[in-house]
Amino acid sequence: MNSLTIRNVRPMGGEATSVILRDGRIAAFGDEVREGEEILDGAGAILIPGLVEAHTHMDKTLLGMGWYRNEVGPRLIDKIDNERMQRRVLGIDPARQSARQAVLAASLGTTHIRTHVDVDTEVGVAGIEGVLETREHYRDMVDIELVAFPQSGMLIRPGTVELMERALQLGAQVVGGLDPAGIDRDPKGHLDVVFGLAEKYGVPVDIHLHEPAELGAFSMELIIERTKALGLQGKVTISHAFCLGMTDQDYVATLIDALAQAQIHILTTAPSSRPAPAVKRLMEAGIVVAAGSDGVRDTWGPYNNPDMLERAVLVGLRNNLRRDDEVALALDTSTYGGARMMGLVDYGLDPGCRADLVLLDGETLAEAVVDRRPRRMVIKSGKVIARDGTALIAAP
């Protein structure tokens, strides 16, 4: 039996104890170490469950590829078209690049990732195949869930729907979508295809919704209607959902009620230059809120990195979460919120949960979040996979 005890850790910043891991799960807390079991010293570090990266694009990060000089135009379509072009020009290999991000993320304490992988008539399903390779190769380090993502639109690019089906057959676990009005110019048509695939393949849905204000709200209503009609409560995520940051507060309240009823999850990157969902208000309405890094150092922009503690800080800043209990809420979007969104079972610090854990430096949980020091230790399925900010397996 594979076992490991870590002495002197403080779960969520509380009282020091030992955590005993057996067969990849948390067996118990306390001092019931058995003879012959391996023991490590936690040195008073804070113990939290593995960080959850609930929205990124691992197939197209430029990590390790030399600096990309960004001279892209201001519109969404400029960035989408430029990216398809740069994929050829720069030679962005989805397997290699997703592996780089997987290792970096793991070194930062991320144990679960949902990644949206481009599917379009140029790249076909090569991105899916590359990230599936990474998922398999690094399976002992991090769990990766793939969303088949029609970044360039579906209906405006004939052949894309068939490629989306192929992606789901190959092993993508979630069907994605994108700005049903803004890109495909056909909200009903786009969403009927997305939800049709969800029904046919029995997979959850995760839709990028950048559409602003009342336009985004209309698309959101169409998503809510389909979620309820198909009994997909708890299986649908709306990513970004900028429209929830619109000024018409009565309309926002109506949408929040409807989202809560349909058990739709909201994913935010806490963008500071856009209207954005109010995290605490959504949580208070009972909606699951998760956080993601979005694209990490890609052709869209240079700032994002896959540190989910930094993302918690950005969520905190964006939502003015200053008090210690509020910082804990911000961290929740990078831990339990992401886990609930992805439907992870056995996630957390209870005995019986998977032993996916991070040891953080800090006097309190809030200090650990705001300081974002190199992670003392990262544990995946009961095994140490990173120490002091460095993964024990190298990236390509």
Added chain:
Amino acid sequence: MNSLTIRNVRPMGGEATSVILRDGRIAAFGDEVREGEEILDGAGAILIPGLVEAHTHMDKTLLGMGWYRNEVGPRLIDKIDNERMQRRVLGIDPARQSARQAVLAASLGTTHIRTHVDVDTEVGVAGIEGVLETREHYRDMVDIELVAFPQSGMLIRPGTVELMERALQLGAQVVGGLDPAGIDRDPKGHLDVVFGLAEKYGVPVDIHLHEPAELGAFSMELIIERTKALGLQGKVTISHAFCLGMTDQDYVATLIDALAQAQIHILTTAPSSRPAPAVKRLMEAGIVVAAGSDGVRDTWGPYNNPDMLERAVLVGLRNNLRRDDEVALALDTSTYGGARMMGLVDYGLDPGCRADLVLLDGETLAEAVVDRRPRRMVIKSGKVIARDGTALIAAP
């Protein structure tokens, strides 16, 4: 003659060269090293002028004091009142605390700081005296400029104006102010005192203006009127200026024109949870825009740290500055913008400028900003004062 040559540095990320420092200034670029002069290897690092922290509160940071559990109420006045109380309860020593922040900031490459120091009827000028002590003690490490800052109001707390005068007599170099309507409830009265002190002592003005939208705009107009009436063009800064982020774009345009005419500078922390000035638009109108960390780990909130590269990232995120040329603009708020705001002469990378320099790791300037790695080397007045992220003088 005190001299130092650093070989193989890339000014602003450009071609590699040597920089020769003599008597605390940049003497030349190139290879004219004289016999007997000290030589260091820059190893290809990017050379930038010292970072400028243009708005902070060093007298009340809690750095090194153990974690403060924040349970403060939501209103501005809650935070102000709580802080005055905690000053006594926690024993926040302005000399010790400002020294800690000075050393940390210097280790991060900051060579100039403008700090707003509380003056009120409880602390009197003890904060000013403490920070003056730090200014003197660490003068070879970082230049510190003090703003006499009536955090708790002036007119509503009789005796404060006299203390403000005393602060200026003791050595504060700038007169501060705060939400003339919101706190003192008397915009004309408050601003007449602030500008009266500026005239009497011949000092610049820096006013905290959190007031939102049309209310803030009214206070801003009063500031503009007084700036022009007293011939203080180029000597006045408005900090925060949230009202410039209001929705009435025609009104914003009018204000920007008036600010540019009066040569009033704008300081932003790039807050993501508040409306905020549009940095690029202000720059295009010819307005000097500087950046600051605001309070660092204090009773107001836990997130801020004094890293002016991180602040440039936050400015970039807040203002959607994605292209490389735009990232350079974001950095400008942490360098040249702050220097112009503070009226620093001899700042920059030209021969003759003060040798206040930072060596950064990164392939390009944009990468150095977004990566924020430990600073390779920090130089103040021609002498190395920090290496690899660690200051050569310890903090108390």
